[in-house]
Structures are given as C-alpha cells and as structure tokens.
Amino acid sequence: MKIIKSATLNEIEAKEVSVEATFTKGLPSFTIVGLATNSIQESKDRVKSSLLTNEYKFPPKKITINLAPSEIKKAGSHFDLPIALLVSLYEDKVNFDEYHIFGELSLNGDIKDSYSIFPIILSLVKQGKIKNVLVCEKSAKKISKIPNIKIYSVRNLLEAIDFFKGKEKDKYLYKKEKFEYEKINVNGKDFYFTNDYKLDFKDIRGQENAKKAALIAASGNHNIILEGSPGVGKSMLVKRLPFIMTPMSIDEILEIAKLQALQLKEPDFKPIRTIRSPHNTSTKASIVGGTNIGEISLANSGILFFDELPHFSSSIIEALREPLEDYSLLVSRANSKVLYETKFLFVAAMNPCPCGNLLSVSNNCRCNELEIKRYKNRLSEPFLDRIDLYVIMNDTSVDSKSTITSQEIRRQVLNAFKMQMLRGQKNLNGKLSDDEITKYCILDSETKEVLEKARINLNLSFRSINKILKVSRTIADLEECTNIQKRHLLESLSYRRR
Template structure:
C-alpha cells in the first residue's frame, strides 16, 4: 500500500480540530512535499522526520513523498505532526502494520535521534477527543510524548498511551511481543489542598482582609488604594488562598489554558492561577494575540487571580482592554486569517498609590503633591474601567507602635471556610457566583428590604453612581448577606457594600 491515513489534532484558540494526515508514496524523482497550509515549524518537520527514521534504523523511501494535512484551510503550526508524518511514511512503505491506525490519534515532536519531545496543547487536544466520544464518535486512544502524559490523562475518559521514542510506537503496532505494547497512563491522584501563602502573616489591616473575604466569596473585583508599605501586595498574594476550592471542571479549564503555552505542571493541579504582569506589559501580552493567537495574562489567570500592582503606571490603552473581559469573561482575538476565542473568567485585584509620591493621607505628612497632580495621577484610570471594579477600598498605614503590638491575624484556612460556605449557598440558589448574576437575576435574588433600598437610593443620588455601579453594589450586598447566612439583604448589608464603593473621584 502506498497510501496511509492517520489522525492528529491542530490548535485554534482553545479548540483542537481534527487533522487528517495523508501520506502518499509515488514513483518519480525523490522529493518530500507537505501541503495543507503548513507553517514554518511544520515545513521543517521534513528534515526532522528524515533524520529520525534513519537514526531509528528504518529506511527512508527514495520516492516522491506527498503529505497532505486536511482540512486544507486550517493553518497547521508546531512540531506535533512529526510523529504522525513519520508513522505515515512507515505505513505507506509497508515497514509497519497499518490495519489499526484508525483506532488512534497521534501527536509528538521528533528529535533527530527519534526521541519524542513534548508538545503544547496536549490537554486541549484530549478535551476535543473526549467531546468527540460524547457526541457518539468512536473514542480513539491517544499516543503522545511521555512528558505530556500527566496533563492529558486528567481527562480520564480518554485512553492515553505515552511513548518515549518513535521505536516504542512502532513496537506497539508490530505486536510481536505483548510486553512491547504501550501501557495506558493513569493520572496521579490529586494532592491535598494546595499550599498558599497564609493571610495570618499580614498584621493588622482588618478592614482590607474583610473586603478580600467578601470579594472571594462573591467573585468580585477589588481595587486597594493606599501608601507604599501598607501590605497591599502581601494581601493580594494571599488572596488565592481564601478562594473556594476548585472543582474538577474549573481545574480542567484552567489547566487546558495553561497547556496552550506549555506552562502547565501536574504539581499545580487545582492550584488557583496567580498572574501578576509588570506595568510595562503591552496590550497583546495582557489579552493575547500574535500571528498564531496565544492566550494572554487574562486567560492564563482563568479561574484564578489577575493582580495589577501600580495600576496607574500601566499604559491607559492597555488597561482599557480589560473592560470587555471583565463583563463577559471571554476574549476574542481577531486576525485577518483567523479568529481565536479564549476564556478569561478571572478575579481582578488591583493596587495603587493615592498620588504620585504615594504618601497622600499618610500620618507622616510627607506628601507635597498638588491637587492638580493628584487628579491627573488618579485620572490615568478611566471612569468606565473604574466603574467595572466592584469594590474600591482604602488601605491605611499603621503606626509603628500599633504594628509592633499586632498579633498574627486570622489564618487563611479559617477565612476560606466561611468563603466556601457562602459559595455553596450561591451555587444552591442560582448555580453561579454573585458577580455573574444578570439584570433579571439581580432583581430576583438581590432585592434589599425597604430601609436598605432607601439607603441605596440615597447613596446613588449623592455619589452619582451609574446603573452598573448600582447593580454591582447590590451584588456585593448579596455576598455580605451570604457570609452572614442571612436569607435577605438588610440595611446593614447595604451599608457595608456602600463602604466598599469608595471611588477615587465621582463618575
């Protein structure tokens, strides 16, 4: 047989469409051609495959070799097609059996010696295979490099067969010795609760810790404003440790995004992502992009925390790209030739100084910034973006005497218990966290009592809130009520929610 057909997977955003690898050997002058919209990495596989076959002891056919990667209109990138191309050449030249190839999918980059090197996107590819089986398609086994086995095996319904080299894969199909067949890889059992920095290490700042607890319980975004050295960064670094435990579905979603950048490790399974890009980051670094769209920081923080320190120091145009994903939880990257959609359901925690020197309102009275300088500094954050941040609090500096007297605060584990209990209430009531409630759901679940409604209307009039700000305060009040195990929102809950809406300026 001079034709072999195998199956692999491409990557398009979070999707992993099926790619058919067709290898045909024909008479004529020896040549090696790859068609099907291959990018540079795929075109270079010709040299890797040739060397790998020869160094593994196989004969490289001196014939006209044509490799077609279908569908032809889907761009193909990376070295993941090396393994199926090499196996296709061996099958088409009858150097290995080809009768069971349709029961498998293949992906792996080859070294010149025939060893298999890891690829990116293995978990996304396994997800796609699992969905195919759910829709009634034949569930195939997946042969891939051993270093990708742990992440791929997280989707337990798919049979993962890891291999170290091209020779091991060929021995699996030769089947002369049953002991040479590839064994199914089973994912390692999940460890105990991930180890995060402890909130008890932050002394004082009881109000800020309470605000973080409310934000964690309801999935709300938070801006901390205060002088340098007040613990804003320490609080943010410990925020992930009080979030509700990740469900299996959330952990798989987060791991799949990490897999697209080869950044996933099984040691970080069910560990909330914490991304803290520097203020010099570009818009593309934040939202993703490139010729072949890759996820940015907001997608890598999916189901975790995105911490933006020194918020006004970010380029304003960079901050503005956050407005849409903060509302929708997704980001769509459009290019002339393709479009990629990535999840971006993150919790935004931001920190900033109140003025250029940072000491406005500090007990030392060191600030000499003029009102005009302060206004311009705070004005680097646009009103529409500030309007989308649910909670905005002041983090004051502690006097040296008070700081030395402070004992260790409450441990993250104790706070996390209350947060998890509130999250369970929200799931039972509306099957989502409070920050994701729609307008109609807010009317259904977040209606305060009469005194609370009157207080909220007064605050909205005096502070000139937008409708969005009004709804966000209601959702925060609902979270505060959940933490208090209260079935209804009272005036007390509304008053606390209003205190968490201390905007830098009127909007």
C-alpha cells in the same frame, strides 16, 4: 491513500488535521504539503533517521504527505509520529481511524512530548472530537488528568508500530491519575484546594477593613481596588489572595494547565489560582493580546493584578472595560477573530496621590490639588463603575497585631462557596448575569427602601446597583443567610468609592 488523525493549535483552540500519505512511482522524494511550518518540514529528517536507525528501509518512492485542510496553517513537531507510522506501515493493512496520534521523534526513534500536545488534546475533548489517543509516556501522564478519553502510551517508534500491527493493544493502555488534593463535593461535583499557605495573612498587622474586603473579593470573585500610601501592605495583601481563593473544579485546573502549556511551561495541575501582575510599562498588545495571547487571557480563572494602577496607559485601562463587563475578550487579527474567556478576579493597588503621602500620618504630601486631580482622573468613571470594592488602607501603628490566618479565611471562603453552589449558581456572585441577580439577590421591603435612597443620594447607575447587590449577596453568604438583609446592603455600600 492512508490517513491518520491529528490536530494543530489555531490560536488557543485545536483544529483537527488529517495526515494523508500517498506512495507513487517516480523519482524518490519526500514532500510535505498543506501550509506546514518549518517545524513540520524538519520532521522529514527526523522521520528518516528514526526509520533507518531502527532497520526500516525508507520506501524508494515518491512520498507525498498532505495535512488537510490545507487552508489552516499547521505548526508543531507532534506530527512526526503520524508521518513516521504512515511511511513505515505503507505496505500493511492497518486501520488508524479510531485514534488520534501525537508525538515528536528523536533521531533514534524515541518519542518525546511537546508543549502543544496537552492544550490540543484538552481542546479536542471539549469539542467532543476525540476518544482514543496514542502518545508517549510523558504526554500520557499529563493528559491522564483529562476525563472522557482513553490513552495509549508508547516509548518509541517500534512500540508504536507494534501497537498497530499487534493484537494486544490493552498492554499499552495508560492508567488514569487522580488529583491527590483536598476536596469538597457540592451537588455531586468535586472542587479541589490545598492547605499549603506559602504566604499567610497572619503576617499582615492591622488593616482589618482591607482583610474583610479581601475575604469578600475571594469568596465572590469581586473586582477590588486598594488605595493607600506606600508601605501600608497593599501588595502584601494581594500576594496572599491566591491561597484563600475558592476551590477549583477539574475544568478550571485543566484550563490553567492549558494556559501554562501555551506559555511553554510544564503544567503543575495544582488547585491554586494563578496571579498575573504585568508591569505598568507593558504595551497594550502584551496586556490585551496581539500576535500572542495577552495577560488578560492568561489570567482567566485566576487573578489579574495591576500595581500602581494610574501609571498604566489610559488605553490599557479602558481596554479592561469589555473583559470586566462581558467576561470575554474578542481580539481581531488580520485573518481571524479570537474570543478569549476572561473570568478573572481583577485586583489593583494605587497611591492616593503622585507622591503617595496624602493619607500618611507621618509624611507630608508634596502634591498640589491640580496634580492630585490629574492623577485621580486617569481612572474614568466607566472603568471605576466596574469595580465592586474600593478600599482605603490607612497607616497602621506599631501596636497593631495580626488577628486572622489564611487558613481561617479559607474556611469562611469555603462556606460562602458552598452557599453559592447549593443555590444552583453556575458562576460566583461577582460574575452573575442580570437575570441571575434577580433570581438570587432577594431583598425585603426595608432593604429595598435603603437601596432606593442610596440610588437617589449617591446617583448610582444601574451597573453600580448590580455591583452593590452582588457584594451584598456575598456578605450574606459569609454569614450563611438565605436572603440579603439591611446590614449586608449597608456594608456593601461602605465599599463604594466616595
């Protein structure tokens, strides 16, 4: 029996699969077992065609391919190449032990990429289960961004056969590609960003308070809600957030690329954080995750934007409480439980009332007090307690001017980011744990007195106090202050919901 190592996706993580083959006497047949889906069963015809068109005889034996372990459901066309190699080299003494092999075969024997290969290999590298991989050139180009892995690339089945039968394997070694983007180095680690501002804050007139809040949110990854009448610039501001966010580590860039591949998209490997903006009519399963990965999980390392927040169903809004608090989401399914990371920046926009004109200086509000109260009550106190910044955006005058560009904001974000990383933080301020808050959010005696008075007068919960401290820490970082001072705390308190 011969064995080739490969893998399959189990939800969002990879599981190693051993592709086993036996060739026995009996009526010629070709069988694949081991909970293989139709995409794998169809590989029998692709493998046969690839071998026959390249002048290889198909063995006149009873061929059984087993995908072990058998209790895991397998899917994907990338099992074509391992199966074809087992069949074509069944009489040769070949050692496949050192390699994981992936690739879809065309009918003429060319090897093609598939969307699942990149997330599978990335997951295996994180698990420490893979060192050498054999794939096609297109797959190699994508996975060349992954560190700590040796990549060999072949164009077709004949080259793959030559790779194992020949002695010069280094000629198939793929050269790693580097990230060609702007970067900063902090504590010996590279963080990447781009100076391409497709949407710029210079287009927003006025709204200085909202811009400062956006700067704080981007610098510390703080959750934020923007409230204002239609047309004041809420969505306009949010769409510019991804271009000023903190720089990204290689791990974050690869994680976003993995999520793109899981959506059957080509990864772009750009150091720009993604923004997910589901519509308020979306189902709970599409947001949280059901049979497929949800918007909450797809927003990891990026931004999750809820426009018209009160119009989302209460069940969806309340379902956000766990990922906003624990930065993870456990989704239970019939036969499995999947834990997703949810370290995203949550941003929401809402009107002040159902008609939207409550704060308008030019239009009259048509809502009565009961309608406004019902509208506001769609957001529960436990949910709002998980919001760091609550900003009211008023109408701007025609004389209002733009005062700052995205490039200037990004410069401040980078400085604040360096402050956080040089302190030895693993997470940005907005995602600090209780122990980390005690360690990094240091107050002097006068500032502590102000916080205690605020706690009593505003009836602040323990969670609210931690939110205030984390926002204060980011404001201090923007001013490059080592400790939180009174003015930083007072500014942080000004962003609490009233």
